[in-house]
Amino acid sequence: MVEIEKLSKRFGRKVAVEELDLTVQPGEILGFLGPNGAGKSTTVKILTGMLKPSSGSARICGHNVVEDSLEAKRKIGFVPESGAVYEVTTPNEYLDLIATLHDIDRDRAQTRSKELLRLFGLSDQSGQQMFDFSKGMKQKVLLCAALVTEPEVLLLDEPLNGLDANTVSVVKELLRSLANDGRTILFCSHILEVVERLCTRIVIIDHGRTITQGTSEEIREKENASTLEEAFSRITGISDPASVSSDIMSALK
């Protein structure tokens, strides 16, 4: 379970997150949406312990992310938006590193790593350094790393970046199964069709504050929109994407 209460984060004068309240229940897949710079990644970074909140609190499975950070971190599996992995390592080494940092029994971690890499189609590359891996291959390694620790809470920031269509289908199905198994999933993405189909609830934030929340149907109804994409455009300020596009074309001539 993820609980956020009046969470704020400031970088100097800039306010990235402001008094944000949010709860994600076990078994839930929460779609966490917002335009670029809305504060999604900052919120996720606070939940993972990468950033300290300026005020407010956040808890993972009841553990405060500041005061009881190690226990909170033990419950988390995280896929970052940056997709950054240590390219000097091989997938095997990388998963070994993550498992060791999470104090997971080596034999168990090794068996699980091997199986995950096989299922994601990376067995043949498991001993190669990741310098020449495609974005999708690195993303698969990150998903394996998030799963190898058997986390209770999954924080996924653009987890489908670079993945091919088949793997996207697999990951979507996997996330549903994990939610059914009682895991808590926070899912950040700009692919609204996926969010609409996958998430049980959606929260949209802008300028660090919650703008609206509910199920996909509820949000569409509220905004009187036929799709989530249309509702999102209205909520976050761009009322007519067609006219913006037309203006850009004019500028190019």
Next chain:
Amino acid sequence: MKYAIRALGGNYEHWRVLHSLARKQAATGVNAWMSRGMGRTRKRSGMTVLFYVFMALMAVNTYFLTTGLMEGLKLFPTTSTLITYQVTSMFVLVTISQVFNELFVSNDDYNNLSFRPIDNRTYFLSKLTAIIVHLYVVAAIMCIPPTIALLIDIRPIECIGYIASNFLLQTGVTLLALTGFMHVASRALTKGKDPKVGIIGGVVAIAMMIPTFWFYFLPKMQTMQFPTEIPIWAEIINPFAWYASIPAVLQGSISMSTLIGSLLATTASVMTYIYFMKYSKLDLLVSVQANRDEAATDIDYARPKKLMDLNLLALPAAFLQNHPMWILFWAHLRANRKFRTTIFGLVFMLVFLLGAPLIAIFAGGANSLDTGFYSASMSLLYMVLMIYCLLMTKGLLLSSEYRASWALFTAPIQLKDLHSFSDRLIRYFVAIPYVVLLFVVCCIYGLTETWFDAFKQVLVFGLFLDLALKVKGGIEVNVPFSQGPEALGKFLTQFVIIFASMILANICSVLIPLCTDQLVGFGASVLVLATLSGVTSLLVRKRVNRRERLLEFVV
């Protein structure tokens, strides 16, 4: 310039834009990089001047304060010339390979230029012309202090020979080393092998073995009194001696040995330039990249432990191999060029500098204490280790893949445990083995009267070093591999570390003989240093705990 470039077979228009680009890349090595450290980016020319002033200070300190150059030139001119040539070469090589690293082997070039219609000659000329000014300025700065020393004691004609030969040597050795580097890269990563490059690689390998040569050669010289002339066999196998014979010839000391040396020096310089000019580097970059994909697969994974195969390193490795950071350390060492350059660049400096003081010690023999050689040499030995350890603690914080360090910040492990890894690594792999080596060297070559005297000296130095490492660990608390590589390049950081090390080394060289002279003084010193170490540990632990809570991953 237009005619020169065309005469050398380049395309002038291409050269003009590529040269401009290369100059900007060089600037990232010196100006922009230093400016970031100072928090400013505009006054580029000022930063370059500051960089050269810093180099000059380093040179003056090294020659006059630590190698005892003035004494050496009076007592053993030939050998002192060799020593200064070695030290100068080390500085020029390290500066050019570290500061201008991006210019020589740039991934940006591969990504942006490899598919453009640029011929290799033009590409190479653009790089060479961009680097050559900096190379010559650095070489000239490093030649100034010994030249001043020579002007005081020796005739101007010899001084001219000294400058000319030293200058030829520095620029030649640097170009050779670069060619050698490309050769190693081509052998390791490409199928095609160029025999000419192989020959140059061999020459470079010999040049790199010079410090080792001195270790074997000098003990023999010690037993037969210090020679005024270098034996002919030594002249031939030691490229530094080739160049050192030019001033001797100009001074009128003409012998078979000096004539052969001068001839070899001239030939080597000409050949180096010719071969380096012929070398096509862009092709190599393309083939290096293309052959990367051929890495072997390794499905049955075993944790990296190659260092364990080397018996000498097995003991320190055993203390660390279960630490999660070991995996990252090993992976960086194996695959990250910048990390390797940082670590091995420093190792190279360590080995190279070791040659100079040992020469001085051997040269002085039993009389060395009277000439001041001994304390100057010990000071250099101390300084080398201080600088190496302190810079390495900084180097272990850096990674070009620092963006991936989110994995460390989100892991359920105390960040101070990760922080302490680098400290332990340096202690086990560098500080302790080096102090033991120092003890062995002192005993074998009789630098102290008894083995117990040697033990006292290295123990006190070890305690000083321990204290310095603890203080450094408390000043900069961070997670290994979590900072961008430019952090080491910050001018102020390097300046502070190097000068702090120099001051500490000079203090050690004065205090240690005083502390260890009497048994009572030795006991008291150990007690004071151990107490200081304990108190420092407590203070550092408190500070690390406090700083750990503030650490954030901000990229």
